[in-house]
Amino acid sequence: xxxxxxxxxxxxxxxxxxxxxxxxxxxxxxxxxxxxxxxxxxxxxxxxxxxxxxxxxxxxxxxxxxxxxxxxxxxxxxxxxxxxxxxxxxxxxxxxxxxxxxxxxxxxxxxxxxxxxxxxxxxxxxxxxxxxxxxxxxxxxxxxxxxxxxxxxxxxxxxxxxxxxxxxxxxxxxxxxxxxxxxxxxxxxxxxxxxxxxxxxxxxxxxxxxxxxxxxxxxxxxxxxxxxxxxxxxxxxxxxxxxxxxxxxxxxxxxxxxxxxxxxxxxxxxxxxxxxxxxxxxxxxxxxxxxxxxxxxxxxxxxxxxxxxxxxxxxxxxxxxxxxxxxxxxxxxxxxxxxxxxxxxxxxxxxxxxxxxxxxxxxxxxxxxxxxxxxxxxxxxxxxxxxxxxxxxxxxxxxxxxxxxxxxxxxxxxxxxxxxxxxxxxxxxxxxxxxxxxxxxxxxxxxxxxxxxxxxxxxxxxxxxxxxxxxxxxxxxxxxxxxxxxxxxxxxxxxxxxxxxxxxxxxxxxxxxxxxxxxxxxxxxxxxxxxxxxxxxxxxxxxxxxxxxxxxxxxxxxxxxxxxxxxxxxxxxxxxxxxxxxxxxxxxxxxxxxxxxxxxxxxxxxxxxxxxxxxxxxxxxxxxxx
Amino acid sequence: xxxxxxxxxxxxxxxxxxxxxxxxxxxxxxxxxxxxxxxxxxxxxxxxxxxxxxxxxxxxxxxxxxxxxxxxxxxxxxxxxxxxxxxxxxxxxxxxxxxxxxxxxxxxxxxxxxxxxxxxxxxxxxxxxxxxxxxxxxxxxxxxxxxxxxxxxxxxxxxxxxxxxxxxxxxxxxxxxxxxxxxxxxxxxxxxxxxxx
Numbered sequence: 140x141x142x143x144x145x146x147x148x149x150x151x152x153x154x155x156x157x158x159x160x161x162x163x164x165x166x167x168x169x170x171x172x173x174x175x176x177x178x179x180x181x182x183x184x185x186x187x188x189x190x191x192x193x194x195x196x197x198x199x200x201x202x203x204x205x206x207x208x209x210x211x212x213x214x215x216x217x218x219x220x221x222x223x224x225x226x227x228x229x230x231x232x233x234x235x236x237x238x239x240x241x242x243x244x245x246x247x248x249x250x251x252x253x254x255x256x257x258x259x260x261x262x263x264x265x266x267x268x269x270x271x272x273x274x275x276x277x278x279x280x281x282x283x284x285x286x287x288x289x290x291x292x293x294x295x296x297x298x299x300x301x302x303x304x305x306x307x308x309x310x311x312x313x314x315x316x317x318x319x320x321x322x323x324x325x326x327x328x329x330x331x332x333x334x335x336x337x338x339x340x341x342x343x344x345x346x347x348x349x350x351x352x353x354x355x356x357x358x359x360x361x362x363x364x365x366x367x368x369x370x371x372x373x374x375x376x377x378x379x380x381x382x383x384x385x386x387x388x389x390x391x392x393x394x395x396x397x398x399x400x401x402x403x404x405x406x407x408x409x410x411x412x413x414x415x416x417x418x419x420x421x422x423x424x425x426x427x428x429x430x431x432x433x434x435x436x437x438x439x440x441x442x443x444x445x446x447x448x449x450x451x452x453x454x455x456x457x458x459x460x461x462x463x464x465x466x467x468x469x470x471x472x473x474x475x476x477x478x479x480x481x482x483x484x485x486x487x488x489x490x491x492x493x494x495x496x497x498x499x500x501x502x503x504x505x506x507x508x509x510x511x512x513x514x515x516x517x518x519x520x521x522x523x524x525x526x527x528x529x530x531x532x533x534x535x536x537x538x539x540x541x542x543x544x545x546x547x548x549x550x551x552x553x554x555x556x557x558x559x560x561x562x563x564x565x566x567x568x569x570x571x572x573x574x575x576x577x578x579x580x581x582x583x584x585x586x587x588x589x590x591x592x593x594x595x596x597x598x599x600x601x602x603x604x605x606x607x608x609x610x611x612x613x614x615x616x617x618x619x620x621x622x623x624x625x626x627x628x629x630x631x632x633x634x635x636x637x638x639x640x641x642x643x644x645x646x647x648x649x650x651x652x653x654x655x656x657x658x659x660x661x662x663x664x665x666x667x668x669x670x671x672x673x674x675x676x677x678x679x680x681x682x683x684x685x686x687x688x689x690x691x692x693x694x695x696x697x698x699x700x701x702x703x704x705x706x707x708x709x710x711x712x713x714x715x716x717x718x719x720x721x722x723x724x725x726x727x728x729x730x731x732x733x734x735x736x737x738x739x740x741x742x743x744x745x746x747x748x749x750x751x752x753x754x755x756x757x758x759x760x761x762x763x764x765x
Numbered sequence: 766x767x768x769x770x771x772x773x774x775x776x777x778x779x780x781x782x783x784x785x786x787x788x789x790x791x792x793x794x795x796x797x798x799x800x801x802x803x804x805x806x807x808x809x810x811x812x813x814x815x816x817x818x819x820x821x822x823x824x825x826x827x828x829x830x831x832x833x834x835x836x837x838x839x840x841x842x843x844x845x846x847x848x849x850x851x852x853x854x855x856x857x858x859x860x861x862x863x864x865x866x867x868x869x870x871x872x873x874x875x876x877x878x879x880x881x882x883x884x885x886x887x888x889x890x891x892x893x894x895x896x897x898x899x900x901x902x903x904x905x906x907x908x909x910x911x912x913x914x915x916x917x918x919x920x921x922x923x924x925x926x927x928x929x930x931x932x933x934x935x936x937x938x939x940x941x942x943x944x945x946x947x948x949x950x951x952x953x954x955x956x957x958x959x960x961x962x
Contacts, residue, residue: 224939690778692807692841754780758874 150187154180156427169276173426175297177433178521179699185571202424203268203489204383204397205417207296210271211401212410214293219402222290233484236462237263238685244458253309257498258512260302262455266488267292268425273483283588284476285619287467288484299490302396303497304340308500316627320559336389343389346380347396351403356440359409360543373544378404394490426487436517440510460485472587475535475602482530486519536607556581558614558622560605560635562589565651565672566625570598580623581614606634608642616643624650627672629657636664655710662714671710678703709737766796770823771870774830774841775804781831783917788829790929791936796825802840809843816848821861825939826906828897829870835886835887835893842907845900854904863905866939867956868912870932876916877937890915890945891951907945914953929956 154176162172180187219226241259246252270288279285355378362374370515379397383656386396404413441448460481464703466475492513499509559570566582573580582598585588590602609622616622623638624632632650641650649668652658658669684697771791778801792799800819806812810849820826830837851857871890879885880893892913901908912935914920914928935954948957 691804693776693803694779696807754777755782755874755918756780762918 147187150180150428151430153329154187155430155439159426161529169426170272170429171528173429174433174521174524177430178436179433180430181434181436181440183340183436190463199424199428199577200393200489201252201379201383202421202426202428204394205379205421206268206271207394208379208382208397208401209414209417210267210296211294211398211403212405212414214402215405222286222293225287225290225470226294229470230291231296232469233291233462233466234263234295234298236465240458240462241455241564244454253503254508256309257306257494258508261304261494261512261516262451262459262487263493264295264299264488264490264494265292265459265484266294266486266520268428268489269486269520270483271525272425274572279479282476282586283472284479284483287472287476287480291463291466292486293479295488295490296395297504299494300340300344302410302494303395304337304487306498306503307336307493307501310429310498312505315328339389343385344399346385347399347402351400355400355404355407356407359407363412364407371412372416375413376420376577378413379417394493419479432517432520435513436521437510437514439450440514441518448511448515448518451511452518452522455487455515456485456519456526459487470756473591474513476588478530478534479527482526483523484525485526487516487644491516497552514625555618556621558583558616558619560584560624560631560658561626562600563627565627566623569623569625574598581619583610583614606631606638608638611635616646619646621647621649624648627651627653629653629660632661634663638667640665655713658710658712662711667711669710673704674703709740766941767824767866768822768824769794769798769827769936769940770819770826771797771798771799771829771843772802772841774828774838774844776803776838776840778803778900781872782880782911783914783920784829784831786925786929787870787872787914787932792878794933796934797936798939802844803838806840809838809840811844811847812846813850816844817850817861820848820865823865825868827868827870827912827936830872830874832890832893833956835899836896849900849904856913860905865906866909867897867901867904867906868909869894870912871914872917873913873915874918877913880915890953909939909945910948910950910952910954910957914955928955931960934960937958 155173158176159169159172161171164177179185186445189438222664238256238259238750241262242255245255261360270292274285274288282320287734306419359371359374362370378400382396384395386393404410414612454690463481463484464477467480470482495504495509495512495516498504500504504512511545557573557578557580559566559573559584562570562582562584564585570580570582579599582593582600584593584600584602585604590600596603601610601614616639622635624635629652632652636648636650639646647668649670650661650666651672652661652671653671654670654673658671676701682699685695767861768820773784773788775781775938778784788799791797798819803813828837828841830841840955848857849855849862853861871882871894875884875886880888880890882953886893890911890913912932914932916926932955933952938959943959947959948954
């Protein structure tokens with residue numbers, strides 16, 4: 140029964156849905172939910188998915204493969220070139236130092252020097268899957284930490300190629316690395332001499348680059364011409380699977396091949412099409428991958444050697460964390476960004492599975508060593524979300540630069556204090572405009588590098604999470620007149636609005652929202668000053684279009700103001716309509732329906748015609764009556 | 766040939782048949798610049814330096830606008846308020862506009878009969894235009910009688926045709942050096958005898 144594919148699929152899906160929803164409810168990352176689901180349905184707890192964990196892991200690696208393909212797509216070669224210093228610098232430092240120290244450590248622990256080298260290489264790599272997923276989920280991609288983490292992970296992802304090319308060299312002097320039943324999924328070229336293997340690897344990389352330009356893009360063009368969307372999905376999957384197959388064939392990591400393929404295709408016109416096509420597959424497969432990692436935690440191996448494993452695990456994490464911290468220091472990251480980097484990349488990553496099994500296939504590692512290291516890898520990955528959580532909840536709130544710089548302020552700002560939350564694209568525009576009028580807002584932001592920069596510019600800036608009441612207090616909310624929420628995160632705005640409403644009702648709260656749905660939520664919480672970022676710019680664009688079509692600019696300017704006023708009024712009315720609750724699953728359809736209603740109303744109202752002042756036609760009509 | 770700058774201000778140009786015809790008639794004349802203020806400055810943000818440059822490059826300035834509440838539409842007033850700067854247009858060093866010719870071209874809904882001491886509006890158009898006249902005088906410009914198209918609410922097609930042809934003629938006369946002594950200053954420019962020759 141448990142062997143049935145359908146049953147397994149049901150277990151995976153049900154486990155994921157249940158655990159991820161619970162994790163999300165507690166405000167945890169979805170990765171924790173997946174890992175937990177894996178442990179639960181795995182062979183050692185409920186046993187639903189038996190011992191097939193290995194196969195599933197193999198299949199689920201497509202999640203990682205697709206992720207790397209998508210990462211590759213995002214990196215256009217010129218951006219890559221721009222980031223080369225951080226990639227090479229931070230990545231090189233982290234990988235180099237980790238390999239060196241881990242090597243010495245494992246030698247000291249009595250490992251054979253070849254084993255120690257392989258293990259230290261595996262240990263140096265962090266989990267792109269876990270780290271990137273968490274970073275994206277938290278919206279930290281643009282921060283200093285996000286960029287650093289991305290650079291290091293990228294470097295690791297690239298250096299794996301060389302590691303995989305290097306490991307066979309270690310095996311060479313040992314027993315001839317052939318004919319093991321285990322190696323059947325590995326390459327056909329394994330029997331060849333090392334030099335040929337290396338050449339085969341290089342050739343296949345060249346092949347991907349060339350094929351990308353001269354085979355894949357023309358093929359995609361042909362497929363796109365048919366206009367059948369499924370075919371594009373099929374083509375996208377074919378590319379990823381094809382590259383993976385080729386890479387497995389020559390015995391290097393499919394994920395890397397996919398990454399390379401992504402980079403090659405990042406300049407093509409299909410970049411965004413591929414991205415949006417593969418995104419849902421990627422997320423589900425990554426989820427599967429995390430579950431497989433959870434399921435592959437071999438509790439028997441742990442039970443046999445609990446102290447060795449826990450000890451090694453702890454040592455490895457501490458070692459990696461230490462080097463990451465130092466790397467952060469060398470590159471002058473602020474403390475909070477540095478800590479986030481330290482804790483989010485301290486695990487051993489999925490490439491360790493690849494490297495270790497590869498080395499095992501070449502008889503460099505023994506079965507026992509391999510089992511143990513795999514468990515450590517899985518455990519370290521599972522621990523990551525918990526460690527970052529501790530960092531986030533316990534450590535970060537207690538550090539960060541809090542003291543303000545005393546500087547003479549304009550008397551307006553002094554007597555009528557303004558607090559500005561979030562100094563991103565939106566907030567900075569607001570802040571700069573206020574400042575150019577001599578109004579200095581007190582700024583709250585969660586990126587300490589930005590905070591530092593703003594300090595140098597002479598702004599009064601507080602670092603930290605603006606949903607914390609104590610931070611708002613130290614920013615002077617008690618004396619503030621206005622607080623502007625310029626963050627695009629609804630959660631933050633809602634939290635602040637709650638605090639303001641309960642404790643500081645005298646403060647005028649003005650909130651940026653992304654769209655009308657977020658606006659509805661805030662309006663229904665009783666806020667009237669909601670500013671949709673999508674409103675003004677879209678009206679400006681529409682105005683310019685009509686102007687190009689020959690409408691008069693002054694009329695359009697007036698009409699724009701009419702439309703804006705009308706839309707704001709209708710927003711407030713519509714927010715009260717009780718139709719946007721959770722029952723509306725088919726939100727897209729609802730949205731379209733609503734848009735249609737708006738458009739019909741606009742047409743009926745005749746936005747252009749309702750101002751009759753100095754209108755000679757209407758004057759004439761009135762005159763005729765007499 | 767003198768250069769003419771028509772400062773045109775109409776918030777609802779798309780609804781004004783008379784002004785459309787007038788502008789259409791003169792827009793292709795040589796050395797005539799039509800400067801549509803409501804199109805250039807829909808947000809009332811008048812570019813002073815650009816306006817000054819335009820003024821300096823022309824010899825005859827025409828304030829062309831409908832008669833709103835016995836005056837010009839607000840953007841024209843805004844233009845006067847901020848472009849005619851102290852010590853540039855007037856004041857001890859304000860000589861930029863000295864010697865230029867200035868006049869109003871106006872359209873009114875009401876007929877000529879309504880604009881007199883016996884009519885609904887009690888005063889003549891020329892009397893209502895005193896602020897413009899004095900503005901021009903203060904800037905050292907020679908103020909000419911206005912060109913008017915009145916009673917636009919009930920204007921017949923043939924009268925409109927006549928009006929626009931006269932407008933074109935007037936502008937050509939101005940360009941060829943029509944002098945203030947060539948006409949009776951109490952008259953409207955569209956009534957001067959030169960137009961019939």
